[in-house]
Each structure stands twice: as C-alpha cells, then as structure tokens.
Amino acid sequence: MDKIIVRGGNRLSGSVHIEGAKNAVLPILAATILGSSEKSILTNTPILSDVHVMNEVLRSLHLQVNFDENHNRITVDATGDISSEAPFEYVSKMRASIVVLGPLLARLGKARVALPGGCAIGSRPIDIHLRGFEAMGATIEQHEGYVEATAPEGLHGAEIYFDFPSVGATQNVMMAATLADGETVIKNVAREPEIVDLADMLNAMGAQIKGAGTDTLTIEGVDQLHGVHHEVVQDRIEAGTFMVAAAATQGNVLVEDAVMEHNLPLIAKLREMGVEVIQEKKGVRIVGPATLKPVDIETAPYPGFPTDMQPQMTVLQLEADGVSTLTETVFENRFMHLDELRRMNAKFEIKGNTVVMHGPTKFEGTEVAATDLRAAAALIIAGLIATGETQITNLQYLDRGYYEIEKKLRHLGADIERVSTGE
Ligand SMILES: CC(=O)N[C@H]1[C@@H](OP(=O)(O)OP(=O)(O)OC[C@H]2O[C@@H](n3ccc(=O)[nH]c3=O)[C@H](O)[C@@H]2O)O[C@H](CO)[C@@H](O)[C@@H]1O
Numbered sequence: 001m002d003k004i005i006v007r008g009g010n011r012l013s014g015s016v017h018i019e020g021a022k023n024a025v026l027p028i029l030a031a032t033i034l035g036s037s038e039k040s041i042l043t044n045t046p047i048l049s050d051v052h053v054m055n056e057v058l059r060s061l062h063l064q065v066n067f068d069e070n071h072n073r074i075t076v077d078a079t080g081d082i083s084s085e086a087p088f089e090y091v092s093k094m095r096a097s098i099v100v101l102g103p104l105l106a107r108l109g110k111a112r113v114a115l116p117g118g119c120a121i122g123s124r125p126i127d128i129h130l131r132g133f134e135a136m137g138a139t140i141e142q143h144e145g146y147v148e149a150t151a152p153e154g155l156h157g158a159e160i161y162f163d164f165p166s167v168g169a170t171q172n173v174m175m176a177a178t179l180a181d182g183e184t185v186i187k188n189v190a191r192e193p194e195i196v197d198l199a200d201m202l203n204a205m206g207a208q209i210k211g212a213g214t215d216t217l218t219i220e221g222v223d224q225l226h227g228v229h230h231e232v233v234q235d236r237i238e239a240g241t242f243m244v245a246a247a248a249t250q251g252n253v254l255v256e257d258a259v260m261e262h263n264l265p266l267i268a269k270l271r272e273m274g275v276e277v278i279q280e281k282k283g284v285r286i287v288g289p290a291t292l293k294p295v296d297i298e299t300a301p302y303p304g305f306p307t308d309m310q311p312q313m314t315v316l317q318l319e320a321d322g323v324s325t326l327t328e329t330v331f332e333n334r335f336m337h338l339d340e341l342r343r344m345n346a347k348f349e350i351k352g353n354t355v356v357m358h359g360p361t362k363f364e365g366t367e368v369a370a371t372d373l374r375a376a377a378a379l380i381i382a383g384l385i386a387t388g389e390t391q392i393t394n395l396q397y398l399d400r401g402y403y404e405i406e407k408k409l410r411h412l413g414a415d416i417e418r419v420s421t422g423e
C-alpha cells in the first residue's frame with residue numbers, strides 16, 4: 001500500500017505536461033473491436049490502471065493488445081475471431097468496460113457483458129444504453145448479473161431520444177449504430193470533447209457519423225470498419241486539476257497543450273475568483289491571486305461545469321474569502337471528499353445536492369483517505385495549501401486517472417512524495 005505525503009506551503013511554478021485523456025482512451029479502446037480488417041494504432045495513450053484494465057478486457061475478448069509504454073502507444077489487432085463475453089472479473093474493476101457492449105453487438109450480433117454495478121459517487125444505472133440498443137432491434141435480457149444483448153439479424157437504424165445526455169450511452173449506442181442497417185438519429189446526446197474524439201476515430205475507420213459535439217448524432221450504418229491510427233485528445237480533467245492546484249497555491253504554472261476551449265466553464269469560474277488565465281502559444285498559464293473570491297457553481301453535462309472537476313474546485317472555494325456554493329446535479333453522492341476535508345478544518349453544510357462552504361479555510365495537515373478518483377486529487381490540492389503534513393491513502397483511486405501526479409507536482413516545486421507503507 002502506498003501513500004502520498006505532502007508538506008504544504010510551496011507555490012507551484014514552471015510548466016507541466018498533460019497526458020491523453022482517460023475518458024477518451026477507454027471508449028476508443030472499445031471501438032477498436034469494430035476494426036475487423038487491419039490493426040489499430042493508438043498514440044498519446046496515458047499509462048493508467050484503467051487503461052491496463054481495458055486492455056485486459058480486450059484480451060479476454062481475444063483481441064491482441066500491445067501497450068508500448070515507452071511511446072504511449074497501444075496496438076490492437078481485432079482482425080481474428082473474437083469472443084462476445086466480457087466477464088465480471090474485469091467489468092467489476094472498472095465500470096467503463098460496459099462500452100464494449102455496443103461494438104460487440106454491432107460486430108457479432110450478440111454480447112454478454114457483466115453488469116457494472118454502482119460506485120462510490122452514485123448508483124449509475126445503464127438503462128439509457130439498453131433502451132438505445134432495443135430501439136435498434138436488439139433483445140436485452142439480464143441473467144445472473146450479466147446483460148445479454150442479441151440481434152441475430154443485425155441492428156437496424158432508429159430514431160432515439162435520450163432522457164439524459166449520458167456520456168457512456170452516447171458512446172455505446174453511437175458505436176452500435178456504425179454497423180446498423182440504415183440511418184440512426186440520436187437526440188439529446190452528450191457533447192463532451194471525448195465524444196468528438198471517438199466519433200473522429202470511428203469516421204477514420206470508415207463510419208459515417210455527423211453531429212458529434214452537438215446534441216444530435218446522425219449515423220449512417222456501413223458494412224464494415226477497418227483499423228486506424230488515432231491520437232488520443234488531451235485530458236481536460238488532468239489539465240483542470242493542475243489549473244486548480246496552481247490557483248490554490250498562488251502559483252504561476254503553464255499547463256502545456258491544455259485546450260482552452262475544452263475547459264471554458266472551469267476557466268470562467270477561475271477568472272470570477274480572481275485567477276489570471278492566459279492563453280499562450282504553448283498552453284494555458286494560470287496565475288493564482290493572493291486572495292480568492294467566493295463563487296457559486298453548478299455541475300452539468302458539457303458544456304456545463306464538469307462534475308469531474310467538482311471535488312478539486314471545492315478545495316479552491318473553501319480557500320476563498322467568503323461563502324461559496326456548489327450544486328452537484330450529475331451524480332447523487334459526490335461529496336464524500338468533503339468529510340475528509342472537514343478533518344483538515346473545512347467548514348461547510350450540505351443541503352440536499354448543494355454544499356455551502358465558509359471560507360477562508362486554514363487547512364491543517366492530517367491523515368486522510370481518498371474515496372474515489374477526483375476525491376484523491378482534491379485531497380492532494382488541500383495538502384498543497386495546508387499547514388504541516390498531509391498523508392493521503394487509498395491511492396488505487398488516484399492511479400485510475402493520474403499518471404505520476406506526485407512527480408509532476410514535485411517538478412513544479414511542491415514538497416510531495418509517494419512512499420510505500422509495506423502493508
Ligand atoms: C469513463 C468516463 O468517460 N467516465 C465519465 C462519464 O461517466 P458515465 O458515462 O458513466 O456518465 P453518464 O453521463 O452516463 O452518467 C451521468 C448521470 O446519468 C446517469 N445515467 C447514466 C446512464 C444511464 O443509462 N442511466 C442513468 O441514469 C448516471 O447514473 C449519472 O447520474 O461521464 C461522467 C459525467 O460527465 C464523468 O463523471 C465520468 O468521468
């Protein structure tokens with residue numbers, strides 16, 4: 001078991017490199033299933049435990065996967081006979097494995113995938129995914145913890161309306177529709193940059209998808225998709241996490257290659273708090289002020305404020321001079337980091353899905369445990385500005401989505417190390 005030890009008080013300065021996006025590469029890896037001729041080569045692939053799990057899922061489906069970590073490149077060969085079953089062993093490790101369902105169903109006419117279950121931040125059903133497949137002619141059954149989807153005659157085009165712009169459902173149903181017979185129109189879809197990245201890749205594989213990045217997707221089914229060379233988009237959440245860390249420490253940090261357009265709601269709130277955000281040739285520079293102003297935030301699907309930046313942002317709001325609020329509308333249980341922050345002297349009340357925070361907080365270092373991925377990032381940021389020493393445990397969550405964050409922060413001047421507790 002490892003833990004991170006941070007001794008707070010240092011301003012961050014310098015520049016930081018951002019990896020390819022976890023939330024883009026996972027569905028992109030699933031999409032390689034559709035490449036029944038030629039291998040796929042993915043570049044800018046981040047080295048994360050979630051990526052290793054997705055590689056294992058693909059291997060369990062009999063795809064050949066080679067991860068060249070020295071060059072951040074994954075080669076996938078899906079040209080042979082593949083299996084239609086994704087076992088619980090892998091799906092239980094990572095919910096996002098459910099996005100293999102759409103590609104398997106499209107290519108094989110059947111798929112059996114373990115139901116992912118909930119996680120710390122919410123119950124996370126997949127009903128929107130399943131209703132999309134049914135609209136395209138699939139029969140869905142659930143047995144012994146598995147979802148079984150069959151379409152022996154193949155899927156057909158359909159008009160689909162999503163109750164909510166679910167990211168995973170948009171990816172899954174879009175991938176299924178690429179090989180369906182006829183045109184599929186999906187309305188009220190997710191518009192995240194990771195959806196656009198996936199659609200770009202699928203189109204380069206021979207798919208006919210229009211409208212990615214808007215609320216309506218139109219997909220004309222084709223007979224077959226081939227392998228592709230695709231570079232994964234930058235991770236806007238990793239970039240945003242470094243922006244918040246820089247702002248919190250009165251730092252001056254260039255977040256290299258950060259795409260301003262992908263982080264507009266975050267940047268707007270940072271500016272409202274008095275943070276300087278400057279677009280430079282090589283990326284986005286963040287200069288933190290001496291005093292942060294309080295601000296009110298509500299999370300929402302893209303282009304709203306990202307729920308994946310919510311825990312990190314609450315640390316900044318707690319640091320601000322006055323009362324701030326944050327309303328979480330996407331997940332029903334994403335405030336668990338706040339109880340850990342309370343142990344570091346944070347003062348707040350939770351009223352339904354809104355937290356009212358009373359700043360300015362003088363964070364005090366102590367032992368805290370991460371409850372999920374972005375909670376881990378939030379606790380590290382709190383540690384960077386706390387007095388004394390903060391120890392953060394449960395790093396298995398952190399490793400799902402951040403590559404060597406402690407090394408990157410140390411390079412920016414933080415007093416931070418990762419140690420093995422030998423347990
Ligand atoms: C691997 C990945 O890309 N994960 C991201 C993806 O997760 P994910 O794709 O799981 O998120 P969704 O957009 O699907 O979920 C958002 C909300 O919709 C609900 N819902 C979703 C599907 C469904 O069939 N029924 C239903 O009720 C969920 O329970 C949740 O409350 O988008 C989330 C929202 O931006 C991000 O926080 C995650 O980091």
Ligand SMILES: C=C(OP(=O)(O)O)C(=O)O
Nearest residue numbers: 023095096308373374401
């Ligand atoms: C919630 C997240 O990921 P996942 O959907 O994979 O749990 C996240 O990236 O913050």
